[in-house]
Amino acid sequence: MQKELAGGSPPLNAPGRSRSLRAYVLVGIAIFLLAFSVRSLTWHDTRFEVGKVQSSVVGDYQRVAELLRQEGLRGFFSSSSSLADLNNLGHPPGYSILIALVRAIFGSSNAAIQFTQIVFDSLAAVLLFLIVFELFSLAPATIAGLFAALSPQLVWNSVLLLPDSLATFPILLAVFLLARSREKPRLTAFVMMGALVGLSCWLRANAMLLTGFIAVAVLLLHGKKHWRYSLAVIAGTLLIVLPLTIRNAIATRHFIPVSLGAGQTLLEGIADYDTNNRFGIPNTDMGIMKQEAEVHQRPEYYGTLFNPDGVQRERARMKRGAGVIASNPVWFASVMVRRAASMTRLERTRLLSSSPAVTHSPDTANSSRLVDDTTTLMRRCSAESPQAKFTFDPANAESLILLGDASKYGDQFLCERVPLKENTDYLLELSFRIPQGRMRVSVNDTVSDVLEPLEVKQPAEQPVQTIRLPFASMAASARVDFSNEASNAPPIVHVDAMNLYELGPARYLWTRYPRLLLHLLQRVFVTAVFLPLALIGVGLTIFRKRTAALIVLAVVPVYYFTVQSAFHTEYRYVLAVNYSLFAFAAVAIGWVVRFAYRKVSSLSVWERVRVRA
Numbered sequence: 001m002q003k004e005l006a007g008g009s010p011p012l013n014a015p016g017r018s019r020s021l022r023a024y025v026l027v028g029i030a031i032f033l034l035a036f037s038v039r040s041l042t043w044h045d046t047r048f049e050v051g052k053v054q055s056s057v058v059g060d061y062q063r064v065a066e067l068l069r070q071e072g073l074r075g076f077f078s079s080s081s082s083l084a085d086l087n088n089l090g091h092p093p094g095y096s097i098l099i100a101l102v103r104a105i106f107g108s109s110n111a112a113i114q115f116t117q118i119v120f121d122s123l124a125a126v127l128l129f130l131i132v133f134e135l136f137s138l139a140p141a142t143i144a145g146l147f148a149a150l151s152p153q154l155v156w157n158s159v160l161l162l163p164d165s166l167a168t169f170p171i172l173l174a175v176f177l178l179a180r181s182r183e184k185p186r187l188t189a190f191v192m193m194g195a196l197v198g199l200s201c202w203l204r205a206n207a208m209l210l211t212g213f214i215a216v217a218v219l220l221l222h223g224k225k226h227w228r229y230s231l232a233v234i235a236g237t238l239l240i241v242l243p244l245t246i247r248n249a250i251a252t253r254h255f256i257p258v259s260l261g262a263g264q265t266l267l268e269g270i271a272d273y274d275t276n277n278r279f280g281i282p283n284t285d286m287g288i289m290k291q292e293a294e295v296h297q298r299p300e301y302y303g304t305l306f307n308p309d310g311v312q313r314e315r316a317r318m319k320r321g322a323g324v325i326a327s328n329p330v331w332f333a334s335v336m337v338r339r340a341a342s343m344t345r346l347e348r349t350r351l352l353s354s355s356p357a358v359t360h361s362p363d364t365a366n367s368s369r370l371v372d373d374t375t376t377l378m379r380r381c382s383a384e385s386p387q388a389k390f391t392f393d394p395a396n397a398e399s400l401i402l403l404g405d406a407s408k409y410g411d412q413f414l415c416e417r418v419p420l421k422e423n424t425d426y427l428l429e430l431s432f433r434i435p436q437g438r439m440r441v442s443v444n445d446t447v448s449d450v451l452e453p454l455e456v457k458q459p460a461e462q463p464v465q466t467i468r469l470p471f472a473s474m475a476a477s478a479r480v481d482f483s484n485e486a487s488n489a490p491p492i493v494h495v496d497a498m499n500l501y502e503l504g505p506a507r508y509l510w511t512r513y514p515r516l517l518l519h520l521l522q523r524v525f526v527t528a529v530f531l532p533l534a535l536i537g538v539g540l541t542i543f544r545k546r547t548a549a550l551i552v553l554a555v556v557p558v559y560y561f562t563v564q565s566a567f568h569t570e571y572r573y574v575l576a577v578n579y580s581l582f583a584f585a586a587v588a589i590g591w592v593v594r595f596a597y598r599k600v601s602s603l604s605v606w607e608r609v610r611v612r613a
Helices: 019-045 053-078 092-107 110-135 138-150 150-158 163-179 187-202 212-221 223-250 262-275 285-295 310-327 329-342 362-367 374-378 509-522 527-543 547-562 573-613
Strands: 369-372 381-383 388-394 395-405 409-415 424-436 440-444 447-451 465-475 482-486 492-505
Touching: 019 110, 019 138, 019 150, 019 509, 053 092, 053 138, 092 110, 110 150, 110 163, 110 547, 110 573, 138 150, 138 509, 138 573, 150 573, 163 187, 163 212, 163 388, 187 212, 187 223, 187 440, 187 527, 212 547, 223 374, 262 285, 262 310, 262 329, 310 329, 362 381, 362 492, 369 424, 374 465, 381 492, 424 440, 424 447, 440 465, 509 527, 527 547, 527 573, 547 573
Parallel strands: none
Antiparallel strands: 369 492, 381 409, 388 395, 395 492, 409 482, 424 465, 424 492, 440 447, 440 482
């Protein structure tokens, strides 16, 4: 067999690899336990606030889940059911079905759903270990598994009340079966690959065309004479997706393969890069609804994306987007290239807190001791940027106005340290209005939240919003700071109130030690570190003529680069790309480590020879 990169290994059933089976299993278990621990600690940090992330989308999933519990299977297939409302088809029903099942077993707590996701996301780290182990050897496989276990991007998404991390698991399992098929191709395995892609589509529709790319990868791995393997992959996907398509046709009397929304995301994806607004396309859901209501003189269009006339509106959106693409093919190709490049960047996301999580509910603030108020906190702040300034609101002497600079990121205002009790839970409560821009408020660099306008309101109509930042104080003081957060305009923040409450004694203080280590490790997960490593890993794979490994690891990112890049994209849509990034980075590190080990070993042998001489 061709020598494997980074100390390649024989097939699993070969004598050499069978001897390492115990280490193989132990490493897999260790990766799972590490991944589960990191995600559990992150859940403990964020359990009071994750419901605020994409709250309207979370509400849609939970509303459909409640309808499923009330109306059951009969309602799911009925055209007269509330589930047949086109507004309930903006997302595939798989995640809502899962929520309904989990709540039927464990009750209405979100924790049960989150820990279901945590388990599968931890298993996804193990799957990456298995994939790389199939293609290379134990060392790079272990490194890849550790990357997936620790990655703050993957960890954060696993605790959100959204299906994105769950939808990645069946895709990784399909890739693992693709890697395994090199040695013993079986028709049932190829059907399972397709079925797993179909299962992912029940959770998120983004992977709907991935089965075609896997079918092509199968042809490249096994040759054109095994074309039936590729057909088996496609058949497996149809086997899982067609029941949903048939259900949609029965319930809505329309052909909807999985869900609605492709036209909406196509238009918003064009608008994202149309900085001069040449095409007059809004870049938000509310903007699209408002424009459609005005153009068609249908006031009822404003407020809902898909009802009434959801299918017709979606087709019109697709036609409009296709017209823009046909008229501007070179520009749109550059958009796809830029968006594909953005998928290789690691998301700027929350890290695991280095201090113990708050155990007291923020809801107890009103009955807790007030430590400081707006006057004492905000008047101790000073501008960190030369262009940033703050002033008192002429309409309200108790309110301050923070004016940030034009940078996308960077510190704006820093407050003096406030004396606190050690090992105590506190809550910072901030009431604000923000007409434009985005600003992040942080306490001790451990907890933070983003201040941003509501997209449904004009700047003059922005309401007062309130955020709560609970934190455990490990020191005798705390500091509040404000910074720009991907702001598209100089931020303007009216701070109406900022109060600091003492909640009670902190608990689980022993977790500060593993938290500190994990927090430091997560700080390494930035694009500047992993993208060069991944590119080196790709280059080494090509240089060492590991064609099969390149096909297996590249099939998912190539799909997202070429298909998803045509649509509006968020980091959570393309989480599967991160796994390939970590795999190639692990290959690069594994090769460097092995190369260094061989050099050291050869020097040691030479020293022994010289001593004997």
